[in-house]
C-alpha cells in the first residue's frame with residue numbers, strides 16, 4: 001500500500017490591497033462549480049466556490065498555527081483555544097448559539113488542531129449560509145473566552161485525552177514525538193489535559209485565560225489564515241459576504257511560524273524503539289528523516305519510491321515477506337511533518353514469526369532499495385503513476401461540502417494559486433534527479449526503527465514508562481546482528497524484482513448519458529438470483545459499484561461455521577492480493593466481507609475492467625486450495641483480531657452489548673475464539689464448498705453500466721458456483737430484533753475488560769416501535785432532531801460528563817428507537833440518572849418551542865432527509881442499504897420528509913409521554929452499563945438526594961449481570977419482531993431484460 005499524508009506547507013504570500021482576484025484555478029473536467037480566489041484588504045486569502053446544485057453550504061477556515069506553537073509550560077493550548085472559539089463571541093455571546101443555529105438549520109460543525117494547523121468548518125442547509133457565516137466569522141474577530149467556559153471546557157479536553165489513553169496509535173505517535181530532537185518543538189504534547197491546562201499553570205501562578213487571549217492575539221492573524229466558502233449563491237454574492245464579514249479579522253502581518261532543524265537528527269538515528277502495545281499488535285516501522293518534499297509537488301518524486309516500496313504484486317517486498325511467513329501488510333510513503341521537515345515511513349504488520357525475524361526483514365527492505373538504485377530510475381514507472389494521478393483528478397467527484405472546504409483550506413497554505421485543487425493529485429515533470437535525491441535519503445545509516453510487540457526477546461533492562469500515556473518502551477542502539485546485516489545490502493534476493501506494467505489501467509472512459517430519472521429495478525428474479533440495476537443518470541463518470549450478497553444460512557449457523565467462513569474469506573483475500581493490487585492501484589478495488597447472511601462481494605471503481613476482476617475473484621473463491629503455511633498466519637491474525645476486541649474503548653462495548661441483547665442471533669468473539677484452536681486447513685477445504693452449494697445471490701449494479709452487462713456480471717457469479725436454490729423461506733428470512741417488554745427498565749451491567757482503562761460507558765436505548773410504521777418513524781425522527789443539540793449542550797458542555805456524548809437513532813429489522821451514548825469517568829449508574837433527568841426535562845423543551853421554532857426543526861430535518869447524494873458511491877451505498885435491508889424502500893426519505901412536516905407539537909408531546917418520559921409505564925428501555933475497573937469515587941462527594949437517585953437505579957431496574965445464562969434467559973423472555981417484508985410486491989420493481 002502506498003501511504004500518503006496530506007502534503008505540507010509553503011505559504012502563498014497574499015498580496016496587499018483590495019480584493020485581488022485570481023480565476024485560473026485548474027479544476028477537474030468533471031467539476032461544474034465555479035471558483036474565484038480573492039485576497040482581502042487584510043491579506044486574508046479566500047476561495048469562493050459557487051455550486052448552483054448544492055443543497056448544503058459550507059465554510060472552512062484554516063489558521064497556519066498548531067500545537068508546535070504551544071507555550072513551553074502550557075501543553076495543549078492551541079487545541080484548547082480551538083475548543084473555546086465555539087463557546088460564544090461578543091456579537092453572539094450565548095455559549096451554544098452557533099451549534100444551536102446549525103442544528104436548527106440541518107447543519108453541523110467540527111474542528112481539529114494538528115502540528116501546524118488549526119482547522120474549523122461547518123455545513124448548513126442552503127438558505128441559511130449568511131446567518132451561519134456571520135456567527136463563524138466572529139470566532140476570529142471577537143471570541144469571549146468567558147471565565148466559566150474556560151474552566152468547564154478543560155474537562156472536555158481532559159476527557160478527549162483520556163479517550164485516547166489506551167489507543168496504541170496515540171501512544172506510539174506521542175512516544176515517537178517524546179523521543180525526537182529535544183531542541184525541536186515536534187516533541188510537544190498537543191492534546192493537553194487538566195494537568196497541563198489547569199494544575200501546572202496554577203502552580204506557576206499563570207492565568208490560563210490571559211495566556212489564551214495572548215495566544216489568540218498573537219497567532220490569529222488574517223495573513224496566515226485561509227478561508228473557503230461554498231454555496232449555491234453567485235461568486236459575486238459570496239464575495240460580498242466574505243468582504244463584509246471577514247474584513248474585520250485583524251491582520252497582524254506575522255510570519256507563518258516555522259522551525260529550524262529536524263525532529264530526527266544523528267542523535268536519534270541508528271536507534272531502535274521497542275514498544276509494548278495495549279492490544280496484541282505486531283508492527284515494524286522504519287522512519288527516515290526527509291526534507292520538506294512539499295516544495296517538489298509538481299513532480300512528486302517521493303511518490304515513485306512509495307509506489308515501488310509499497311507495491312504488493314509479485315516481486316515486491318511484501319510478496320517476499322509473505323512467502324517467508326513474516327508479514328501481513330505493508331505500506332510506504334511520505335508522512336507529513338511540517339514546514340522544513342517530512343518523514344518517509346515503511347510500515348509492516350508482522351506475524352509472530354515476523355517479530356522473531358525483524359532483524360532479517362530490515363535488510364530485505366534495503367536490498368530492494370539497492371535494486372531500485374542499481375536498476376536506475378525508470379521513466380515508464382513515473383509515467384504510469386502520472387497517468388493514474390491524472391485520471392483520478394480528471395474523474396474526481398464531489399465530496400460532502402464541509403470535508404471539501406476543510407481540506408481545500410488546508411491545501412491553500414501549500415500550493416500555488418492555480419494548483420490549490422490539483423496540487424495533491426497531478427504530477428507534471430519527470431525529474432529523475434529529484435527521485436534520485438529522495439532515494440539517497442533511504443540509507444541504512446539514516447533511519448530509526450520502531451518495533452511494537454507484546455513481547456521483546458533479550459531485553460534485560462526494565463522498560464521505561466513514557467510521560468502522558470505511560471507507554472512502556474526501551475530505546476537502544478541497533479543490536480550488532482542488525483548492524484552487521486546492514487553493512488552489505490547490495491546483493492538482493494532473486495525473489496525481488498520491479499513490478500510489471502499495469503494491465504488494469506482503464507482505456508475506455510465513455511459514459512453513456514440517459515434521459516429522465518432511472519430507478520432501481522429488478523432485471524432478473526428467480527430462485528437463484530435477484531439482480532437489481534440502475535444506470536447512473538446523475539454523476540456521469542466512467543465508474544460503477546457492484547454488490548453481491550451470497551446468502552448461505554450455513555455460514556452463520558454456529559460460532560464454528562462463522563469462524564470457518566471468516567478464515568476462508570481472509571485466505572481468499574490473501575491469495576488474491578498480488579493480482580488485485582494492480583487493479584486497486586488503477587482505481588478498481590474489491591472487498592469481501594462476512595455477515596450474518598453469508599458473504600458480500602463488492603467491486604467499485606472504473607467500470608472498464610470490472611468483469612475481468614470479477615471473473616478472477618469468483619474463480620479463486622470456487623477453487624481455493626488452502627495452503628498450510630498461509631492458513632497458520634491467517635488464523636493467527638483472526639485470533640488476534642478477536643482477542644483485540646476486548647481492548648476496544650468502553651463505548652464500543654456498550655454499543656455492542658445493546659446489539660447483542662436486541663439482535664436475534666449474534667456470536668461473540670469469545671465464542672468464536674473458543675472454536676479457532678481446533679480448526680485445521682482440511683476443515684476449511686471441506687467447509688467452503690458446502691457453504692457455496694446452496695445459495696441465493698442478490699446483486700446490485702449501479703453506475704456507468706448497461707443492463708446487459710449487469711446481467712453478464714451476475715451470470716459470471718452464478719456460473720462459477722452453480723449453486724442449488726435455497727427454499728423460499730430461507731431466501732426471505734432476515735435477522736429479527738428482540739422486543740423489550742414495556743414498563744420495565746432493563747439494565748445490563750458489565751465491566752470494561754481493559755483493566756487500565758479509566759473510562760466507563762453507557763448506551764441508554766429506548767425502543768419505540770416497528771421500523772415500518774411511517775407515522776411513528778416521523779415522530780421519532782423529529783424528536784431525535786429536537787433532542788440532539790440540547791443533549792450535547794447539557795450532558796457535555798454544561799455537565800462535562802465526558803468528551804464522547806452522542807444522541808440519535810438506533811435502527812434494526814422490525815424495530816427502531818432513540819439512544820444516548822456517553823463515555824465518562826463517572827459511574828454508569830450516575831450517568832443513567834443524568835440521562836433520566838435530561839430526558840424528563842425535554843418535555844418542557846418541546847412544549848416551550850414557539851410554532852416558528854418547531855417549524856424550523858421540521859424544515860431542517862426534512863432538508864437533511866432530502867439531501868442529495870454528492871457522488872456515485874453515496875448513491876450506490878444508499879441503494880444497497882435498501883436492497884440489503886430487504887425492505888426495498890428506496891423512496892423512504894421522500895415519504896419521511898413529507899410526514900415529518902405534518903407532525904404537530906401535540907402529537908410529539910403525546911409521543912414523548914408514551915415512549916420517552918422516564919415516568920411512562922409504557923416505555924421500552926434497556927441500558928448497558930460498562931464500568932471501568934478503575935472507576936474513581938467522585939472528587940466532590942455526591943449530595944444525599946443525588947446519592948439516593950444513583951442507588952435507586954439498580955434497585956428499581958430489572959438488572960442482568962454479565963452472566964451468559966442470565967443473558968440467554970433474558971433474550972428468551974422477549975418476543976421477536978417481524979422480519980423484513982418488502983414495502984411493495986417485488987413484481988412491481990421488475991423490468992423486462994433487454
Ligand SMILES: [Zn+2]
Nearest residue numbers: 079083157160
Ligand atoms: Zn478537541
